[in-house]
Amino acid sequence: MGRFLKPDLKIESIYDIDPEMLKINGIKGLLFDIDNTLEEYATKVPGKKVSDFLRKLYDLGFKIGIVSNAKPERAAEFVAGFPKDDYPNVFFVGKAGKPLKRGFAEISDIMGIDLKYLAMVGDQLFTDILGGNRSGCFSILVNPINIKIEPGFVRFKRFFEKPFL
């Protein structure tokens, strides 16, 4: 399992994503975790900085998807918070069951992009990176935005991530 815990890329935050590098690697769509990747834990809707950045990625030719282990209602509420009007469609799967493969298979279907052309961006090794790698996606690990307000079970997992980081 060890090799599946190694991200293809490690960056500080989503804002360090290099669109050119991803294009060179054949990536056509970006998948994001919500909590501590796009926004702080339990933030209900995306802020302007996140919205603008995803819009920019879309304008550069990437489709955008959300793969969250949160309840579907929570994921739906977050996605509904992107600006209306001409904002591009953000695809999502809630209760994705990361690191299981099914949520990744589902979003790949919805987006119409083969898994090997998708990059998973997330802050947790045992869910985002492990699930992305097992599914054949390019995997990108970011530092969690703020771990001080996470629930206990997430902190518990982080303790076990340490030897792999």
Ligand SMILES: [Mg+2]
């Ligand atoms: Mg997270």
